[in-house]
Structure formats: C-alpha cells, structure tokens
Amino acid sequence: MQFCNQSLYGGITLGIAIDSIKSKLNCEVLHDELAFEVRWAVAGDSIVLQLVAKLEDGEYMAFGPSGDNAKTQMVGGDPAVAWVDKRTLKGFAEDYYLDAKSQCAGVRGSCPDQRLVDNTNSIRLLNAALVNGYSIVTYQRSLKAADELDRAVLTNSSQAIIWAIGPLNSRNEVSYHPHFTKGDKLIEFGRPPVWNCPMPEEDDEPAAAAPQREPAQKQPQPAQVIKPNPVPTPKPVAKVEPWDIPAIQCYEPPDGVFYAQMGPTGGKQGYSAITGHVGWGISWYINGLLIPEINVVRGRKYTFVVEGGSNPDVPARYHPFYITNDPVGGYFHKTDKEKEGVEIYAGVRRTRSGALTAVGVGRLCNWTPAQTGPEADEFPSFGAYQRSLTLECEEGSPGVVTWTPDRHTPDTVYYQCFTHRHLGWKINVLDECDAQEADESRVVQAVALPDDLASEESVQ
Template identity: 35%
Template sequence: MTDDQYVAFGLSPTSGKPEMLNSDIVVAYYDKDDGSFHAVDYSVTARSQCDGTYGMCPDERVNGRNDASVIGGERRNGVTSITFSRPYETNDQLDMPISRYSDPITVIAAIGHLNTRKEANYHDDFVTKSNVVLDFTSSEGNSCSTLVGGGQETPRYLPWPANIIPRGTTNFTATIGPTGGERGYSALTRLADSPSWGLAWWINDLLIPEIYVERGQTYYFTVYGGNDHLNSARYHPLYITSSPEGGFRQKTVDEQNREQVFAGVSYSKMGMPEPTAVGDMCEWRHTAMDAWEDSLTFEEYKDTLYKKCDGDLAGSLVWTVETETPDLVYYQCYSHRNFGWKIHVVDSGRKERQEGNNRGSTLLPTPLLASLLLATTRLLR
C-alpha cells in the first residue's frame, strides 16, 4: 500500500461469504507525518465514509471502544508490515466475538485511501472476493510467508483530461456516480490531497467538472443527491463552500465557523445548520465491473455506466455570485468529504483562454485583450 492508504482486515458477518457491510474490521496504516504505525477498531454500517453516525467508522466515533493495539511495524522496500492484536472477546457491542472453539470464520481484507482526518474511506483499491476462512482454534505456529519487497510496482494510469463547463452555462444538474479509479477523481485532485472514496459529484453528466461562473450572475443547480438523512450512503446534499474537501456536517462548530459557505446551507432559529439542496437520488452505476482501467477516455468509461433515478423530486440550489466571492470555491457534499471539485469565479467582461484540459485557464481583461490583438495586427503588417 502507498503512504496515503490503509489495509483493513477482519470478520465477515456472513459465514461462507465475504461481506464488508456490517463487518468487524481493524484498519492498519502507516502515518508518514511522524513515521508511526496504527491499528484502529472499525465497524462498517454503510458503503460510505463515516459521517459520525453511519459508514466506515472507527468504533470510538460511534460510542464504541478501540480494542486493537499495535505490536510493531516496519516499512521497507515498498512493503508495509504491521502486527496488531485484538482480544477474542471484547464485550463491545460493535465487535463480533471470536470463540476459540468455533468453526473456521470467513475473513475479509481491503485496501483504500485515508482522508484528511486519517480515517479510512470505503475501500477503492482491493477487496477480497472469494471465501477465505481462518481457524482461530489452531495452535500451530505462524505459517505466513514474509514479503521481501522489490516486486512489481502498482501500475500507474494516465488520467483522463479534466472536464470543463465554461462560463455561459447557468443551469446545472447534479447527480452522483463512481469516481473513475486512478484515471478519475484521484488523479484529477491529487495535488489537493483529496482521496476519492467511491462516489463523487457528476455535474451535467460529467465527472467532477471544473465550473466557471461570473460575479453578479445567478446560477441554478438541480440536485439529485438523495434525501434519506438516516442513511448516509443515500444522503448527499450539495453546497458551495470555501473548503476544498467539504463535509460540513462532519465538522466541529469551530471548523464550521472557519468555513465560508456561499449557498446550500441555512440556519434555524436555534442556530443549527441545515442543508437546503436535498432531493431524490440519481446515480450513475456500472453495467458490470468497474472498467476504469480499460477505459482510455472518459467517454469510453461513461459508456460502461447507466443512470438510475429513484424519483424525480429534485433539490434546488440557487446561487447569485457576490462581488466579494473568492476566485476559487468548491461544490461539495454536506455529509461527506472529498465529493466535488472546483468552481472558478471570474469578473464580468473578462475573457478565458484555455491552456489545455489539465492546466486551468488564464484570464485577460477585455481592454487588454483588444490592445494585444491590435499590437499583433500592426506587427504582422
């Protein structure tokens, strides 16, 4: 695993079948910031990152206890080895008991990315598919082979060019969909340290496009992110924010106060925040397996998906861009981090010159652009 990844290992809730949902796992990772190794007790109640109630959550965040502890760790030649322990019986309601006298138990494993909280997003790199069992009653010695490293590196893939919605578009439709693996969200946002976790915003049927808006203009977002606030995997209100990672609902009051919200959140008389752009859910889904590795272009990838909508009652977000709005803001998910991407804010009457799909744009005031064109014409004469 890479520096920003974790490995999860634990017990499937179903005998004879590897299932991540409702499983009991330990997440282990290497913290590159201080060189430490960690093992954290997790429970999985939804196929999403933790929102403080549901998702892939550390037990301590959902009124449980961390019963895992690190014995030792090593990172050498590209291989991370972490040894940890967990009691057979923890008396924690979030943990599955491991009886020393039971039949072999189906185990599961996964690899995914850590978010900025150093918590595990739902797996996006590897997960066990076949039935693997361990006999926890065995008293025989350790028969696991030791990895020596130096093997083949994880293949890297060329990212798809960034999708762009240019200035002039005032109506947007927001749905959710897959992130496109190492060619999509992760590659496009890597400089922003924004790991994907399996789902992302699709705006006007494009995966996390960069949007250009104009100060003084009004923009209309039709939002199909789901309205089941009791199920975080189906609750993705859209909001516009200064935060490159979003997830307003997960943040402390101090963190919320430091974040600038431009649209999509209102406050009750008691001062409690509520998302406003909440509607039925439309989702891009895979027709078969996730085909991002074999899709050389975004268009090829999109052809492997289909859109499923649970209803046609959409949420609505209306945003008039104020004069003092910063040059760069973000459309994000109220419930989850790392879901959306950039909105470029420009002044009225300025021209855009695209510098290629992945290199952003250079903005020239109209009078300066006219002067440059006039000077060029004179030189050519």
C-alpha cells in the same frame, strides 16, 4: 510460544525454526498479487494476528470478523485497520466499526471505534516494521467482544471475515478501497496450526563468528529468521496523469441550469488525480461530467437540479448539495473549530434556532458502470469512460438550489456534499464573460423542473 516481543516475521527473530512453522502458526493468503497474508495464533483468551502486504505509501490493510458470521458482509464488520508510515516507520493498528458502506461522517459510516465511543479501541499494537517493501503489523485482541462495537472471534467453528486494501484519507482514516473481499471468505481461527501460504525464505546471511574460547565448546545455533514471502519488486510507479475533463464555460449552458448527480470517481485518473485528495469512490457529476470546474458570472442566477439522495438514514445514499468556500466539504459533521471561517453561499436554510439545514436534497441518480467490462483505469480518456456509464434514477423528485454570485463572492468557491468530505470541486466566479456563442460540445440532459420546486430558494 513467544509471539509478542519477538513476533515480527519480517527479518526479526521469532525463535521458531523454519521447519517447524507449520506446526506452530496459521497463515492464509488474502490477496496473492499484493502478497497480503494474515498469520495468527490463539493464546489463552486472546488472539495475536499479523498482517503482511506489499502496500504503496499511504495505503492501509484491514482484516477482521465479518458483520455476519456465516457470510462475508462489510456492514457490521469489526476489522483492524493497520499501516506503517513510511516516513517515520511508525506503525498503527486501529479498531473499526463499519456502520455503512460510506466514509466516516459523524457517527455513521466506516469509523474508528474511538470516534464513536471513547475508550473502545480494543486493538493492542505489538509491533510494526517495513521489510524489503513489505508492511508488517502485529497486534493483539480479545477473542470475546470487548464492547458493543466489537464482534467475537470464534474458535469452535468457521467464521466469515472481511479484508480490504486502500488509501488513507487526509485524516488517516479508511477511504474507498479498490481491493476487498469478493465472495464469502471463512476462516477457522481455532484450528490446529495450518500454514496455507508460500513458505518464507530462510535467512541466507552467515551468522557472526563467535569468539574462540575453549576448543571443545559448541556454540548455540542462531535462531532462524522468517522473512515475508518473495514477490517481484514492482517498477517505480509513474505519476498518474488525470483525465482531461472539459470545464463548463461561463456561457454554457445558456439557461444556467446544472444537473448535480452522483457517480464513480473514475479510478486513479479521476477524482484523486484531479483534486489531489482521496475520495470514497463516489463524487459529483455536473451535467454528466466528473467534477468539472464550473465558470459562473457575478450577477447571474444559476439553478442546480440536485439528485444526490434524500434518505438521511442511509448515509451512503444521502448527499445534500451546497456551495461553500471550503475545499473539503462535509459541513454538517465539522467541529465548531473546523467551521471557523467557513462560508456557505447556497444549499442551506437557517432555522429559527440558528442551525443550518440542507435544502439541496432530492432523489438519487447515479451514473453507474456496467457490471461487466473494463475497469476505470483501463479507459484512455474520460469520454471513453463516460460512454460506459448509464444514468439510473430512483423514484421521486429532484431538489433545487438557486444561487446568484455577487461582488462579495470569492473568485473560487466549491460545490460539495453537506454530509461527506471530498465529493466536489471548483467553481470559478468571474466578473464578466465573453459572450461568444460556442457550439454545444456536450449533450446536456434536459429535465423540466417540477412546478412545486421551480421557485424553491435557498438562503444565502
């Protein structure tokens, strides 16, 4: 069966009559609403797969073996991440290893194999196209695990798989995905071909007339064209208006104490709409607010009570707090080139060797959504969304970061996570503050600092 050079179903000839699709290829629906399908054929010691989905610009689709053959498990999974750049029409298929449920930071998290070990991209891109709004990517991989970052594709039994659809971040790497495998999904890759998808449409365009030669000559029938399954064309996506989250003014809180905790990004109206960056589904909450802008005054001392996690062995639960001139964050995993021009004003200490180590480390507190209830995008305001969250804290003590901005501090700096990118937002540094007293517009959690941490200083 010809599957490579003529393998794209989206309007490109496959050379297989539509009536015989069911006897030639496998197909399974992964997400009906987005018309996300996986199609495949086993060929010798390799497997050719095709992912088809209705994606928005800048989104990826991922599919591959689960981290556990018997159940769907993201950690340890070996997916291919595929997308088509809608500007250049160039296709991509990258081999990933999912070390943890967090963004790729250094050698931990959800990372391309190539970021972890050289020459370990075991995915071979065969073709890619955009057809009628569908992203279609065809790729090939070995049935066996090609290296220590891969998992084998089983052909003698059912196997659990994982899939996801989400936005690419600024590095063209995966970020938090709103659509993903729920429950256990198993596929028998070695089965006889079964087409468990809606049947594609036939090409309704008439074939070009052949030149007239001999009257008795019979022209060959044109090969059938397999198109993606029909899905109603979506309406143009309206620009998402970010939630109106009040800034923390220069005169509040009166004691200059801020509580830095973790929480969800708030869907499309939250982090991404406010900052213009793609996050990982978690972000800083300051005094119970999702990434508010903070206004501070030069010469005044501020204290940040940090509850972002203290276990570096679990990247998804470890978020040291620091203040920097860098709008991206994640200083710990930056290259030497990326660190050029980056200043850190609080949250780190320099060791005798000259290395910087984070001191903004404490127990983990999470603003947690209810397990049942509306999704974040269904809330009309942040205030309504905030009332659906519950603060859950682990045992342990918070960390403390102190900071006194001075005349050398830029007018705009950022509070960030030392080990992950794009979790925080802006701090506006002012020369003076209108000393007007204002009614407290927000309830701020009051927590006494532990005696052994109250005097802890970070090196500026």
